[in-house]
Amino acid sequence: MPDVLSAPLVVEFPFTRSLGPVQSAFLTGLRERVVLGVRTTDDRTLVPPVEYDPVTAEEIRDLVEVTPTGTVTTWAWNHAPRRGQPLTTPFAWVLVRLDGADTALLHALDAPGPDAVRTGMRVRVRWAEERTGAITDIACFEPYDGEAGEPGATGKSVPAGGHSGVFGDPITGIVAPARLDYTYSPGRAQSAYIEALSARRTVGERCPSCRKVYVPPRGACPTCGVATAEQVEVGPRGTVTTFCIVNIKAKNLDIEVPYVYAHIALDGADLALHARIGGIPYDQVRMGLRVAPVWTEGARYPDHYRPTGEPDAAYETYKELL
Amino acid sequence: MSKEPVAVVGIGQTRHVAARRDVSIAGLVREAAGRALDDAELTWADVDAVVIGKAPDFFEGVMMPELYLADALGAVGKPMLRVHTAGSVGGSTALVAAGLVAARVHGTVLTLAFEKQSESNAMWGLSLPIPFQQPLLAGAGGFFAPHVRAYMRRSGAPDTVGALVAYKDRRNALKNPYAHLHEHDITLEKVVASPMLWDPIRYSETCPSSDGACAMVLTDRAGAARAPRPPAWLLGGAMRSEPTLFAGKDFVSPQAGKDCAADVYRQAGITDPRRDIDAAEIYVPFSWYEPMWLENLGFAAEGEGWKLTESGVTALDGDLPVNMSGGVLSTNPIGASGMIRFAEAALQVRGQAGAHQVDGARRVLGHAYGGGSQFFAMWLVGSAPPGS
Numbered sequence: 260m261p262d263v264l265s266a267p268l269v270v271e272f273p274f275t276r277s278l279g280p281v282q283s284a285f286l287t288g289l290r291e292r293v294v295l296g297v298r299t300t301d302d303r304t305l306v307p308p309v310e311y312d313p314v315t316a317e318e319i320r321d322l323v324e325v326t327p328t329g330t331v332t333t334w335a336w337n338h339a340p341r342r343g344q345p346l347t348t349p350f351a352w353v354l355v356r357l358d359g360a361d362t363a364l365l366h367a368l369d370a371p372g373p374d375a376v377r378t379g380m381r382v383r384v385r386w387a388e389e390r391t392g393a394i395t396d397i398a399c400f401e402p403y404d405g406e407a408g409e410p411g412a413t414g415k416s417v418p419a420g421g422h423s424g425v426f427g428d429p430i431t432g433i434v435a436p437a438r439l440d441y442t443y444s445p446g447r448a449q450s451a452y453i454e455a456l457s458a459r460r461t462v463g464e465r466c467p468s469c470r471k472v473y474v475p476p477r478g479a480c481p482t483c484g485v486a487t488a489e490q491v492e493v494g495p496r497g498t499v500t501t502f503c504i505v506n507i508k509a510k511n512l513d514i515e516v517p518y519v520y521a522h523i524a525l526d527g528a529d530l531a532l533h534a535r536i537g538g539i540p541y542d543q544v545r546m547g548l549r550v551a552p553v554w555t556e557g558a559r560y561p562d563h564y565r566p567t568g569e570p571d572a573a574y575e576t577y578k579e580l581l
Numbered sequence: 582m583s584k585e586p587v588a589v590v591g592i593g594q595t596r597h598v599a600a601r602r603d604v605s606i607a608g609l610v611r612e613a614a615g616r617a618l619d620d621a622e623l624t625w626a627d628v629d630a631v632v633i634g635k636a637p638d639f640f641e642g643v644m645m646p647e648l649y650l651a652d653a654l655g656a657v658g659k660p661m662l663r664v665h666t667a668g669s670v671g672g673s674t675a676l677v678a679a680g681l682v683a684a685r686v687h688g689t690v691l692t693l694a695f696e697k698q699s700e701s702n703a704m705w706g707l708s709l710p711i712p713f714q715q716p717l718l719a720g721a722g723g724f725f726a727p728h729v730r731a732y733m734r735r736s737g738a739p740d741t742v743g744a745l746v747a748y749k750d751r752r753n754a755l756k757n758p759y760a761h762l763h764e765h766d767i768t769l770e771k772v773v774a775s776p777m778l779w780d781p782i783r784y785s786e787t788c789p790s791s792d793g794a795c796a797m798v799l800t801d802r803a804g805a806a807r808a809p810r811p812p813a814w815l816l817g818g819a820m821r822s823e824p825t826l827f828a829g830k831d832f833v834s835p836q837a838g839k840d841c842a843a844d845v846y847r848q849a850g851i852t853d854p855r856r857d858i859d860a861a862e863i864y865v866p867f868s869w870y871e872p873m874w875l876e877n878l879g880f881a882a883e884g885e886g887w888k889l890t891e892s893g894v895t896a897l898d899g900d901l902p903v904n905m906s907g908g909v910l911s912t913n914p915i916g917a918s919g920m921i922r923f924a925e926a927a928l929q930v931r932g933q934a935g936a937h938q939v940d941g942a943r944r945v946l947g948h949a950y951g952g953g954s955q956f957f958a959m960w961l962v963g964s965a966p967p968g969s
Contacts, residue, residue: 270639309653316655445714505778530829572926581727
């Protein structure tokens with residue numbers, strides 16, 4: 260049995276977020292070194308703020324400024340920071356209840372070691388030098404010995420009562436890049452299929468129950484629910500069962516349009532695979548066309564399929580393989 | 582013990598557009614849910630449970646968004662369920678909610694589905710690169726276009742039918758203020774002249790990408806008796822699935838779709854859908870799926886569906902109007918699209934569909950499908966309670 264293949268798979272995308280009124284005010288405030296909470300109908304102050312009251316479900320918009328000092332309510336030490344985390348040196352994840360708030364905010368605490376962190380310790384915001392209207396405008400928290408509500412934290416006093424939440428040039432949307440790192444393995448059946456392809460052979464597997472030949476093989480028959488093991492070489496020739504003519508250029512694909520994207524039933528296979536047709540003008544491709552693979556040096560898959568010159572297959576012979 | 586009858590007493594949706602940059606996801610779902618509650622003249626306290634659906638999390642990149650949406654939907658302290666069945670999810674979400682009422686688990690359930698496509702790129706989310714595999718060569722339309730060609734070959738339909746569907750649905754959308762596309766100057770000539778993207782599918786025969794949400798309030802007999810407006814009654818509902826690809830798969834008329842429709846008709850006592858059903862709102866993301874699904878759903882014999890389209894039977898003033906709302910071809914917030922179909926069916930039998938109301942609609946089918954024609958969800962709703 261060939262080795263089972265494995266390779267890294269990175270999935271990442273710069274998602275965008277429309278913030279809505281409350282998050283817009285919160286993040287714009289951070290840019291201006293102002294931390295905003297929202298007052299609930301039962302007169303609690305939630306930081307970070309939310310749009311809807313968690314108790315009554317009412318829409319809440321009563322913003323209030325809290326101080327950038329607070330108390331750690333619980334924490335966990337992070338020995339080995341990973342890419343994208345707030346600090347590059349070991350730090351504590353903390354929940355901080357800012358003075359004037361009734362709920363805690365998750366952030367990072369810069370501390371020399373876990374012995375320097377305790378629940379109940381006083382901390383204050385360390386603002387980022389460059390602020391853009393993002394949670395990272397709070398670079399992290401740091402230990403702080405002063406009193407609650409003292410202006411020492413930012414040099415500003417906290418206004419009494421609510422905050423309008425209105426700032427010039429508000430942030431209305433952010434980019435939230437996401438990245439997931441996987442190790443992908445196609446499994447035994449696909450690995451064997453790919454191994455055979457390197458010798459330009461197409462090898463599927465036959466279901467022991469319904470006798471259908473699956474290409475590519477999956478290691479199991481999706482209809483019968485039983486494992487497949489019997490290897491069957493199919494092709495190399497096949498029949499175009501149906502197709503479309505692609506007229507729009509796909510991103511990251513170096514293929515000139517128009518081209519034909521076809522379903523091809525390789526001889527001996529019981530379902531069609533998908534590939535490009537070449538070696539024939541796109542408007543002369545037809546259902547039933549007989550084709551054979553064209554390989555390029557070093558490629559894992561055929562580059563495309565070309566006509567063999569055989570007579571077209573009769574519709575009856577492939578109508579179950581569209 | 583027989584099932585509790587299920588009634589739709591509230592319907593709400595957002596005005597679907599390409600990008601709702603003025604609201605968060607929470608703000609978007611809230612808008613639809615609030616309108617459904619207003620329609621039912623109920624408050625958050627009247628709701629016993631929330632059932633929410635959307636398409637893959639990769640579409641917005643918020644993992645398990647239902648967790649963060651609990652407070653926006655008044656679900657704190659109540660059961661909240663998330664459903665996912667790809668593009669059919671709006672339909673299956675409503676059916677899961679209906680099941681909770683039918684089983685007398687809950688009296689009144691808020692069900693909602695959404696998508697905010699502008700926050701991501703659905704094509705990216707559906708075509709993540711997989712090591713060792715050849716990249717998909719054609720995009721979403723390229724996946725479906727060969728099946729359309731297979732249908733044309735099998736049925737002998739003239740190649741004009743797809744454009745007729747698109748023209749009809751885009752015109753219907755002009756009567757629906759919630760529809761995304763309002764192409765006031767649409768003509769059949771313009772549809773035919775639009776670029777051929779994935780031959781045989783033209784640009785104007787494809788669905789748009791939308792931001793939107795749709796919500797419904799489902800309730801029991803007692804709730805229906807208190808409702809301020811006529812309810813829509815659930816007469817039959819079913820879901821079926823099958824693998825995306827398997828030897829013997831019929832992409833033109835999948836077995837799971839046939840089985841799902843047969844189950845719905847059996848529950849509702851429908852023996853001849855063409856005669857017994859007054860209108861249908863079916864999931865048609867590419868124009869040719871109208872005749873294909875008409876056959877799959879039993880409204881026409883195999884190979885005959887296109888004749889209903891061509892002869893005007895499926896027009897708004899036809900004998901079997903199809904996609905009165907303008908359909909998926911005019912509005913496509915993917916996760917919500919199935920529920921919009923179900924909601925349109927309910928609006929019709931309640932007589933609340935406004936300018937796109939079908940006169941005398943008493944029994945209307947709502948239909949959704951998703952994945953590579955893998956998941957099916959359908960309901961039949963009526964103006965009178967089941968058994969009456």
